[in-house]
Each structure stands twice: as C-alpha cells, then as structure tokens.
Amino acid sequence: MRLILVTLLALILAAAVGLGATWTTATRGTDIGTLTIGAWTARPRTGTADVDPYSRASIARSGELPVGTGDGVAFSATRDDRKQPLDGRCDVLVSGITPAARFWTLTLYDARGRLVANSLQRYGFTSQEIIRGADGSFELRVASRSRAGNWLPTGGIERYTLVLRLYDTPVGVATRTQRDAPMPSIATVSCP
Amino acid sequence: MIRLVFTILAGLFLGGIVHLVSVLALPRIATQDAYSRLAPMTKLNAVTTLPQPDPNSAPLPFMDPAFAVAVCRYDLSGGPIKLAVPVSQAYTSVSFYTRNELAYYAINDRSAGRKVIELDLMTEAQHAALPEDEDVTAADRLIIDSPSLSGLIVIKALAPEPGLMAQAQGTLAASSCKVQTEPMPAKR
Numbered sequence A: 001m002r003l004i005l006v007t008l009l010a011l012i013l014a015a016a017v018g019l020g021a022t023w024t025t026a027t028r029g030t031d032i033g034t035l036t037i038g039a040w041t042a043r044p045r046t047g048t049a050d051v052d053p054y055s056r057a058s059i060a061r062s063g064e065l066p067v068g069t070g071d072g073v074a075f076s077a078t079r080d081d082r083k084q085p086l087d088g089r090c091d092v093l094v095s096g097i098t099p100a101a102r103f104w105t106l107t108l109y110d111a112r113g114r115l116v117a118n119s120l121q122r123y124g125f126t127s128q129e130i131i132r133g134a135d136g137s138f139e140l141r142v143a144s145r146s147r148a149g150n151w152l153p154t155g156g157i158e159r160y161t162l163v164l165r166l167y168d169t170p171v172g173v174a175t176r177t178q179r180d181a182p183m184p185s186i187a188t189v190s191c192p
Numbered sequence B: 001m002i003r004l005v006f007t008i009l010a011g012l013f014l015g016g017i018v019h020l021v022s023v024l025a026l027p028r029i030a031t032q033d034a035y036s037r038l039a040p041m042t043k044l045n046a047v048t049t050l051p052q053p054d055p056n057s058a059p060l061p062f063m064d065p066a067f068a069v070a071v072c073r074y075d076l077s078g079g080p081i082k083l084a085v086p087v088s089q090a091y092t093s094v095s096f097y098t099r100n101e102l103a104y105y106a107i108n109d110r111s112a113g114r115k116v117i118e119l120d121l122m123t124e125a126q127h128a129a130l131p132e133d134e135d136v137t138a139a140d141r142l143i144i145d146s147p148s149l150s151g152l153i154v155i156k157a158l159a160p161e162p163g164l165m166a167q168a169q170g171t172l173a174a175s176s177c178k179v180q181t182e183p184m185p186a187k188r
Helices: A002-028 A053-062 B002-029 B034-041 B124-128 B134-139 B162-173
Strands: A035-037 A040-042 A072-077 A091-096 A103-109 A124-126 A138-143 A150-153 A161-167 A185-190 B047-049 B067-075 B081-086 B092-098 B103-108 B116-123 B142-146 B150-158 B176-179
Touching: A002 A053, A002 B002, A053 B002, A103 A150, A124 A150, B034 B067, B034 B150, B047 B162, B067 B081, B067 B162, B081 B092, B081 B150, B081 B162, B092 B116, B092 B142, B103 B142, B116 B124, B124 B142, B150 B162
Parallel strands: A138 A150, B116 B142
Antiparallel strands: A035 A040, A040 A072, A072 A161, A091 A138, A091 A185, A103 A124, A103 A161, B047 B067, B067 B150, B081 B116, B081 B176, B092 B103, B092 B150
16 A cells, blocks of 8 residues: 555656756746847757757747748847846837848747737838938837837737847857957836 | 655656657647748748838748748658749849758859859759769759758748848849659660
8 A cells, every 4th residue: 555655656747847847948948058148048969960958849839930040040039137137117118239141030029929018010120121320230129018110019018028030041050259250239218 | 855856866867758749749749830831821832022021010020021932832742843043133042941940952043153043952862863974964953952851941032121122022033943844864
C-alpha cells in the first residue's frame, strides 16, 4: 500500500515538474540562441533548419510563422532600456538608427500577437513611412494620445510588444553586438 | 524520511524526462500551430491570398501588417511543385516551411535576381530521380529540396506605404503554384 502511494507521488511530481517546465519554456521562451541588443531580442536561428527544440515548441504553441533567414530577422521588445515593462498608458520614445537592411517595419502587438485597434488604423511604421532627421535617425512616440511627428498609438492597453523586422539584411545568425546591429533605444518618457 | 527524499528525487528525475519528451513532441501534437490554422482557409497546391490582419481577426498571430501575404499549402506526393512569383516594386520574398513550421528555405527578390522568382520544389527522392542532362540545367530553374512531403510556401510582398497595398496584392494574385503536370522524363 505504501509503495503504491510513494510511486503515485513520484509520478504526480514528475508530471507536474515536467509539464510545468515545458509550459514555462514554451510560453516565455528560453535564452538558447537569443541575440539581445539593448532592449531588443531576436532568435535568428528560428529562421533556419537548425532551430533549437525549445524555439520549435514555442512556435508550435503560439501559431506564428518565424521569419526565414533569407527573408529577414525579427527583433522584439517587451521592456524598455531600463527593463521596465512597456506600458501603453505611458509615453515611450523609440529613437536612433536601425541596422543595415533594405526595408524594415516596426509593429505594435498585444501580448497575444494581435494588432491593437486605434482610430487611425495605424499598427506600425515602415522604413519608408517614417519621418527622419537630417542625420537619418528617427524619433517615434509610442503613446495612447496623439503626438506630433511619428506617433504609434497604443490604444491604452497595459502591456504591448514592439517588433522590429529587418528585411534583406546582413543581420542574422553571425550578429553578436550593437556594433554589428545598431538598434534604436527605447525609453519611457512619462507616465500618467 | 529517506524514502520521501528518494521519492522526490525520483519524481524530479522523471519530471526531467517528461519535460524533454514533451518539448520534442509539442511541434507534432500542437493543434493551433500555423499549419493547422491555415489548413481550413487555404487551397492545396494553389496560391491563396490571406486576409490582411486587423485587431479583430488575423489568420496568424504576429503577422506583419505592412505585407500582403499569400500561402501555397503543398503536398508533394503527386509530384514536384512549380512556383512562379512576379516581383513587386518594393520587396518580395518566398519562404518555405515544413508541416511543423521548420523554416528550411527563404529567398527574396534581390537574391533571386530577376523579374519572376521561379522555383521547383520537390522531395529529395524526386530530385534524385531527375535526369542529369543539359535540358534541366538549360531550364535554369532553382530547385529546392523539401525535407517533408507537405508544408507551406509563404509569399510576401511589401507595401511600403498603405497606398501601395493594392499593388502588392496584385503581385500575389499573379503568382502561381501548381503540381508539375508534364510527365517526368524517364531516367536513362
């Protein structure tokens, strides 16, 4: 009787630990093969055939299609440069330059990867749409209320994800540092 | 007491195995992966243009709204696939995924280097069965080996400004994906 109880306990523990760890890694992702530059994170290997099993599991769970390496690379940010979560009620300034690429797009999603409704129907910017300064750098305001210049509306949602996708770019599996890929900074300017 | 510690250790060890097995199995058992989401809304071995994502509905999560996207869901059991995608003004790319969303190949208009991206997709066995004579090289088509029998070809055309979306969608409408109909030349 006692042996059965003990075995049962071990099996329950195994299921809880094993499936719990799988769930956590599939939803939150792991650090395997990640490229972090400032507030931005990319997993260039998800676009190749030698993607790691954890990334494959999280891709299968979320239902997205990774950007192929011959196509481009996707960087995402959920926190600003000071590691504070991006808050749609705050004013966030994305500024600087982007790595070499023929085109890039910057898009705002909610936590589940959906676009965020707003009256302008503006969900992001492309490299061609954005207004730049004389030196080629840009400033983009991510805020719930309308702002002058490049304004990306948040719809006032609490948490959001910014995704910067570079298309036809040398940035990829071999990229390591900010010097190879100068990513724009993300700063929370003010919160109500 | 010793028995309890042993039980917990055994549980943790088994848990590690359960974790590894479930991570490896997840791509095969997932029911809400990209292929399963696209299967009901796309035709087999033909190009289907996906609706533009909007806040209320999107075919897939994390789609880039600046792109017009079309999908050719393929099955190579009937023979190799011929794919032709005219290049749009801004940026066009073709990405290949296996049934389990492994991105095994992607090409863009610049690396394709011409006005129409033309590709032949086949399994390794079909590729090996191709006769090695000049006719095939003369055709000068890029041949891609698919690691799986079925999967997704995703064709994307960028609209750098919202006004150019119609043009990008036109590019996709003009692209074709079909099973090679002419009989394969016999191997000599």
